[in-house]
Amino acid sequence: MAEPAYIVTSDSETTGEEKPSTFSEIAIGIDIGTSQCSVAMWSGSRVELLKNTGNQKIMKSYVTFKGNTPSGGVCSQLSHEDEMLSGATIFNMKRLIGRVDTDPVVHASKNLPFLVQTLDIGVRPFIAALVNNMWRSTTPEEVLAIFLVELRAMIEAQLKRRIRNVVLTVPVSFSRFQLTRIERACAMAGLHVLRLMPEPTAVALLYAQQQQQNAHENMGSGCEKIALIFNMGAGYCDVAVTATAGGVSQIKALAGSTIGGEDLLQNMMRHLLPESGNLFQNHRVKEIKRMGLLRVATQDAIHQLSSQTSVQVDVDLGDGLKIWKTVDREEFEEVNRKVFEKCESLIIQCLKDAKVEVEDVNDVIVVGGCSYIPRVKNLVANTCKGKELYKGMNPLEAPVCGAALEGAVASGINDPLGNLDLLTIQATPLAIGIRADGNKFVPVIPKDTAMPARKELVFTTIHDNQTEALIIVYEGEGEKAEENHLLGYFKIMGIPAAPKGMPEINVCMDIDAANVLRVLAGVVMPGSRKPAIPVMEVRMPSVDDGHGWCAEALNRSYGASLDLVTLQNKA
Amino acid sequence: MRCHGLTVHGTNHRGFCVPTVSPLFSRPTRPVTRISFPKATLKNDGLVMELSFYELLGIPESGSLMEIKNAYKQLARKYHPDVSPPGRVEEYTKRFIQVQEAYETLSDPSRRAMYDHDMAKGINFAFNARRRHNYHDQVVEQKSEWKSRWQSQLSELKRRSNNKDGGGNMSWAARMRQQRDELSNES
Numbered sequence: 001m002a003e004p005a006y007i008v009t010s011d012s013e014t015t016g017e018e019k020p021s022t023f024s025e026i027a028i029g030i031d032i033g034t035s036q037c038s039v040a041m042w043s044g045s046r047v048e049l050l051k052n053t054g055n056q057k058i059m060k061s062y063v064t065f066k067g068n069t070p071s072g073g074v075c076s077q078l079s080h081e082d083e084m085l086s087g088a089t090i091f092n093m094k095r096l097i098g099r100v101d102t103d104p105v106v107h108a109s110k111n112l113p114f115l116v117q118t119l120d121i122g123v124r125p126f127i128a129a130l131v132n133n134m135w136r137s138t139t140p141e142e143v144l145a146i147f148l149v150e151l152r153a154m155i156e157a158q159l160k161r162r163i164r165n166v167v168l169t170v171p172v173s174f175s176r177f178q179l180t181r182i183e184r185a186c187a188m189a190g191l192h193v194l195r196l197m198p199e200p201t202a203v204a205l206l207y208a209q210q211q212q213q214n215a216h217e218n219m220g221s222g223c224e225k226i227a228l229i230f231n232m233g234a235g236y237c238d239v240a241v242t243a244t245a246g247g248v249s250q251i252k253a254l255a256g257s258t259i260g261g262e263d264l265l266q267n268m269m270r271h272l273l274p275e276s277g278n279l280f281q282n283h284r285v286k287e288i289k290r291m292g293l294l295r296v297a298t299q300d301a302i303h304q305l306s307s308q309t310s311v312q313v314d315v316d317l318g319d320g321l322k323i324w325k326t327v328d329r330e331e332f333e334e335v336n337r338k339v340f341e342k343c344e345s346l347i348i349q350c351l352k353d354a355k356v357e358v359e360d361v362n363d364v365i366v367v368g369g370c371s372y373i374p375r376v377k378n379l380v381a382n383t384c385k386g387k388e389l390y391k392g393m394n395p396l397e398a399p400v401c402g403a404a405l406e407g408a409v410a411s412g413i414n415d416p417l418g419n420l421d422l423l424t425i426q427a428t429p430l431a432i433g434i435r436a437d438g439n440k441f442v443p444v445i446p447k448d449t450a451m452p453a454r455k456e457l458v459f460t461t462i463h464d465n466q467t468e469a470l471i472i473v474y475e476g477e478g479e480k481a482e483e484n485h486l487l488g489y490f491k492i493m494g495i496p497a498a499p500k501g502m503p504e505i506n507v508c509m510d511i512d513a514a515n516v517l518r519v520l521a522g523v524v525m526p527g528s529r530k531p532a533i534p535v536m537e538v539r540m541p542s543v544d545d546g547h548g549w550c551a552e553a554l555n556r557s558y559g560a561s562l563d564l565v566t567l568q569n570k571a
Numbered sequence: 572m573r574c575h576g577l578t579v580h581g582t583n584h585r586g587f588c589v590p591t592v593s594p595l596f597s598r599p600t601r602p603v604t605r606i607s608f609p610k611a612t613l614k615n616d617g618l619v620m621e622l623s624f625y626e627l628l629g630i631p632e633s634g635s636l637m638e639i640k641n642a643y644k645q646l647a648r649k650y651h652p653d654v655s656p657p658g659r660v661e662e663y664t665k666r667f668i669q670v671q672e673a674y675e676t677l678s679d680p681s682r683r684a685m686y687d688h689d690m691a692k693g694i695n696f697a698f699n700a701r702r703r704h705n706y707h708d709q710v711v712e713q714k715s716e717w718k719s720r721w722q723s724q725l726s727e728l729k730r731r732s733n734n735k736d737g738g739g740n741m742s743w744a745a746r747m748r749q750q751r752d753e754l755s756n757e758s
Contacts, residue, residue, distance in 0.1 A: 224640055248644040410653050423651055450671045452652060452664045513652030513664050 027194075027411055028155060029202070029403025031169045032144070034094045034235025034262060036369065037061045037073070039155060040400040042408035045417050047401045052154055058396055062091035063143045065129040065136055074150040085292035087130030087285065090114050090143045092262065094171075095235045097140035097185070098178030101125040105258050111266060111276070113291045115283055122552060130288065141185045148189035165194040167407040169399045171236035172198045172256025172429045175475055175485035176517060177541045194410050195403075196515070198429055200229040200240035201251050202402030203367055203393070205424050207242070208249035209405060210392055212421065215246075225362040226252075227390070230347060230380045231399065232370035234261035239346045241354035241361075251427040253354035253448045255346045261302075261370050264336050268298045271335045272313060272323050290317045297323070305329050306372045333375050340379055347383045353448055358383075363390045371395040426451045432509055432517065434459075435472040435481035436564040444509045447477060451515065456508035459564040465497040469505060470562035472554060473519055473540055486551045487517070488542030491562065494533045495523050502526060505564060517541075624673035624686060632687070636678060643674040 027042040037059050039050045049057040052074050060073035065088050084091070092112060099106050101118035106125050109116045115135055117126035127143075128135035155163055170182060179196050186193050207227055224245040231238045238256040242249050269276050273294060280291045297315035304311040310328035317323065333340065351358060364384045370376050372395070381389060408415075409422050427450055433443035436459055445455045461469065469492045476484030495503050508520040522535040543550060625632050628642040648654060650670060655663035676682045 223637075243640075245640065245644050246648070248647055250644070250647070412654075412657070421648075423648055423654055425647055425651065450675075452668060453671075454668055513660050 027407030
């Protein structure tokens, strides 16, 4: 059967809903983590993880630029640690993708042993790898795409067929703009994104399948079970609360933040060498090497502290700079107290948003690379009132297995054994709304709304005879507009002249089956049933890489001149 | 970028737009007009308009929370776009959003009570009637729902004393609204 040629989607366009044209009985899930990556495949009634030529199921996420062909962690047999020292290796791209150079996460990445340069003006940061004593510039999308090409080659070599549709897992806190960057990277690698799935919701789907199987075995009633899922990897921490019954996983609430193992590592590096931040500022070859050495030593120490209560750090950074220090577990936990507190607050927030009491939670599931850290397990169990943690899942493999299951469900694969009688009802991880009522963020689709969704709100003008209005669409949780991610903007023109507060400006937001967001705006004058001007429909996000810059420019140029307020009406 | 300040009468005053009174207490009661947006908007003449939330979920009006949840999950398995037949995704998506709305209303005891009350009064609140959700109502609702228990008990006492003070003639819904307003004042 002929496969259609791959079409690269435009910037504003996410790939549309597409049922695979070929009758495929396999589905691929990919979990690209900040530091590790894995691939799972649904085939013949079950999910299995694929291995690379080095027989690894869990591969390191990095790309090394050397000579003419960059190589990634999928095939490379060299250890990550050695490669990292040279400055030629880019990693942590998941923390950098879709972020502007004013983002604190980008600033924290300046301590990595490659070049991350910022101008602090709200544009894309400059990223480069050191190749033969030259800085070769690249972008997080490009690095991710190179990595994905390697992954794809690995999968295709094993399956002896071409693959195209994949489900990728993403952090809960990713904005829609960041999702478009992931889609772009996939497109560059010739892959079509079937779904982008928040990591804990992928775990929730696997949990739904397990519960379904249990219910069959025990002839159980299949009553609703509430699970709290906590996922902490190297780059991100996510929490989900899900209600599961009859194979349907209904996501009740999501919470996420950019905290993870990388923060634990950097805090520890600063603890071991307080001046490490300044020391590495200039990114000279010798400094990069030092940075790499310190990083590896610290990483090893943290790993060891998961199984033992104290560890001896002994590393020679050269030029007489040596670190010789005993670190115990309490010290590690104290240095990272703020990170752990943030984890706790995410769990509490998520339960509150889900309107679920801790006592009503049936299962507590902890996954991700950080789940091996005793403090992390304890804090989740304690926040859930000492509930025992769920045991039926591999913490590193659960998300990718869930992604493969979702791929199978979403591509309409039918399993005679009933292992695919599953469904995830996703919820919006962030609220989506517009700037109105002064500089406020007014959500039109609130956080944790079931998807697909369609909601509308009515606004009105703030000036007499205001003929234009600026609709600025944001996504996030901040109260002020600028605390949120800018998704796009458009202007409504030709509002009939009327006293302020009279025209009804109806803003409707629609998230369809493929998670595509459309913003519609129409104007109605009181007494009329028809829109006064043609309704506008804009697909979001419509901003590009300079969106940080753009938000400020909008504010400077327009101020409150084209503002709106919410129209209060009797419910 | 072009400056559009000139096109606006009464022009640019930063900060001018900040509401000076709390919007909760200055609500013009003007009903707003519905416009139908293209695509997923429901057809007003469709059969679906006639269905109550109970009918949408296919459960009796006396249905328990358990029945509501089960019906919702079953219907989701049918209408969710991930599992619907390829040719009918758009149609089923509309239906899914309706089922979702019915479920959200009926699974929340206070919203269900209000809905039942409206139905009993003979107001035909089929789908869409409450769909124009009010942002401030929603915020108030969220706040009130998640007050700690002693606070809600306190407000219950206050509500009762308010009723004695002459709120006796108010409708049930009006009392509910008043109660919520009080809660938001306390925050």
